[in-house]
Amino acid sequence: MKNNDRAIANNVNEIVIPLYLLAFIVIGLFQQSPKEILQGLFEIFTHPGMLITDYMVIGGVGAALINGALVGLVGYGILKLNKVPMNGPSIATIFTMVGFGLFGKNVWSILPVILGVRLFCLIRGQSFRGHVYPALFGTALAPMVTQVVFGYEWRIVTGIIVGILSGMIIPPLANHLLIVHEGYNLYNVGFTAGFVGLLFINIFRNYGHDSVIMEIWGTGLNSILRRVFVPMFLSMIIFGIILTKGKLKEYLKVLKHPGILISDYVNMYGFGYTLINMGLVGLIGSVYIELVGGVYNGPTVGGLLTMTGFAAFGKHPANITPIMLGVWLGTKSNLLPYSVMPANAPGALLAALFSTTLAPLAGNFGPIVGILAGFVHLTVVSNVGILHGGLNLYNNGFAGGLVAMFFVAIIKDLKKGR
Amino acid sequence: MTTEKEKLQGIVKELIANALDAGATEIQASVKIEADKTVITVKDNGSGMNEKEIKNALKVLHQIRRDEIEDYYGILAGNSLMASGLNLVGMLVDDAVVESGSEGTVITVIRLHK
Numbered sequence: 102m103k104n105n106d107r108a109i110a111n112n113v114n115e116i117v118i119p120l121y122l123l124a125f126i127v128i129g130l131f132q133q134s135p136k137e138i139l140q141g142l143f144e145i146f147t148h149p150g151m152l153i154t155d156y157m158v159i160g161g162v163g164a165a166l167i168n169g170a171l172v173g174l175v176g177y178g179i180l181k182l183n184k185v186p187m188n189g190p191s192i193a194t195i196f197t198m199v200g201f202g203l204f205g206k207n208v209w210s211i212l213p214v215i216l217g218v219r220l221f222c223l224i225r226g227q228s229f230r231g232h233v234y235p236a237l238f239g240t241a242l243a244p245m246v247t248q249v250v251f252g253y254e255w256r257i258v259t260g261i262i263v264g265i266l267s268g269m270i271i272p273p274l275a276n277h278l279l280i281v282h283e284g285y286n287l288y289n290v291g292f293t294a295g296f297v298g299l300l301f302i303n304i305f306r307n308y309g310h311d312s313v314i315m316e317i318w319g320t321g322l323n324s325i326l327r328r329v330f331v332p333m334f335l336s337m338i339i340f341g342i343i344l345t346k347g348k349l350k351e352y353l354k355v356l357k358h359p360g361i362l363i364s365d366y367v368n369m370y371g372f373g374y375t376l377i378n379m380g381l382v383g384l385i386g387s388v389y390i391e392l393v394g395g396v397y398n399g400p401t402v403g404g405l406l407t408m409t410g411f412a413a414f415g416k417h418p419a420n421i422t423p424i425m426l427g428v429w430l431g432t433k434s435n436l437l438p439y440s441v442m443p444a445n446a447p448g449a450l451l452a453a454l455f456s457t458t459l460a461p462l463a464g465n466f467g468p469i470v471g472i473l474a475g476f477v478h479l480t481v482v483s484n485v486g487i488l489h490g491g492l493n494l495y496n497n498g499f500a501g502g503l504v505a506m507f508f509v510a511i512i513k514d515l516k517k518g519r
Numbered sequence: 520m521t522t523e524k525e526k527l528q529g530i531v532k533e534l535i536a537n538a539l540d541a542g543a544t545e546i547q548a549s550v551k552i553e554a555d556k557t558v559i560t561v562k563d564n565g566s567g568m569n570e571k572e573i574k575n576a577l578k579v580l581h582q583i584r585r586d587e588i589e590d591y592y593g594i595l596a597g598n599s600l601m602a603s604g605l606n607l608v609g610m611l612v613d614d615a616v617v618e619s620g621s622e623g624t625v626i627t628v629i630r631l632h633k
Contacts, residue, residue, distance in 0.1 A: 190588060227590065231589065232590060233587060234588065234591055275591065276594055279595055279598075284592075284599055363588060363592050363595070363607065368583075
């Protein structure tokens with residue numbers, strides 16, 4: 102008989118993850134005065150929030166961290182209401198939601214999209230529990246709501262209706278698009294949301310309403326954010342070592358895993374090794390930012406948190422580093438001619454962090470394929486934002502899906518030729 | 520949404536891919552749909568598994584069934600370039616038995632109807 106797995110038996114993960122969310126709130130409260138935080142949250146709630154809008158600039162560091170934590174807590178609450186255990190996909194979902202709560206999602210703009218998925222389930226007579234991950238990841242389309250309300254200045258109810266409609270498309274499309282890349286793009290809902298954004302922005306454009314790709318990009322926050330997030334990643338490693346009683350040899354098994362969907366590391370290796378992996382992946386992201394002279398701000402910290410979350414669900418140091426190296430090679434790294442984009446430019450920096458969505462390509466087909474995929478990803482992600490007009494926050498998930506599709510198709514064909 | 524039919528197809532495809540990977544030249548698959556459960560058995564004459572391989576196979580097949588992910592990710596079963604092997608099957612079934620020797624393997628999985 103099945104041994105009801107260690108992830109369920111081990112309830113530590115059920116406690117630790119919300120503790121990190123609460124930590125964000127506490128840290129946020131120390132960054133600004135209560136009045137500034139309230140004012141900052143108001144600014145965040147009433148901003149179009151299109152890609153890239155750094156909430157640390159709009160509302161301040163404290164308000165952005167609190168908004169991120171609240172967005173994560175909404176996700177946590179919905180998972181708990183639906184009795185979903187805090188395993189790999191859940192951790193990836195929550196950390197991604199917190200991360201994007203720093204640049205584009207807010208605690209109210211995510212709700213219509215989730216409601217849209219709920220309505221889809223009601224109409225189709227399906228369980229919401231079975232679609233809870235597309236619902237929560239689908240909040241990538243939160244700017245659809247805020248752009249309609251505060252960008253186009255239509256009514257709030259119109260924004261909510263648009264959000265609900267976009268959410269209703271997510272479940273069938275996300276399910277269908279998995280087949281396109283066969284699980285080699287970890288941010289599948291990002292791929293999906295790109296198409297949904299493309300559909301809606303083209304409707305808006307047809308009626309004279311375009312969107313502007315923004316670049317509100319915080320600077321000068323390195324020392325504050327470095328002091329918060331580097332210790333956070335270190336705490337994960339230390340806590341993981343304590344949970345695994347220092348038996349680190351077992352961790353090598355994680356590094357050998359290809360990471361293709363579905364790789365639930367909590368389920369496969371236990372929460373302790375997953376925490377170590379999360380901390381290491383977060384640190385690799387931080388080291389990359391430091392090495393290229395990048396900045397810590399809402400979007401880059403969002404990237405770090407997404408990487409960290411997906412280190413419970415497919416990513417590990419061995420399968421992300423070739424991808425990141427590939428992105429770096431595509432930038433103005435002085436190694437290749439004709440590169441125009443500095444490695445610390447906003448787009449290139451975010452591409453390096455979020456390109457790790459392609460980790461399964463490196464994990465399954467080796468580092469050379471990984472480097473190539475990263476290199477191609479940079480060129481694709483730099484040019485696809487216009488397609489969805491910034492309505493999809495997971496632009497790298499959209500690009501990653503396209504890149505994975507090309508690689509899978511070519512590799513498949515080469516394999517058939519043998 | 521991945522339908523029940525697609526999930527069963529996926530399980531069968533993964534088990535057959537597993538048998539082909541083991542070099543089987545003869546594979547028998549049986550799907551028995553009963554009132555409360557579906558029993559799928561795939562028997563092959565492939566290279567068989569040693570004790571360690573049987574233990575590893577059972578480890579993934581004995582994962583807890585993940586009904587919160589099967590409607591969304593279940594479509595990947597049997598639809599992946601590198602067959603996700605028994606990992607996805609383990610998430611889709613409630614029980615499994617693996618019998619193998621020096622030649623041939625029989626894998627039986629049970630999926631309860633909820």
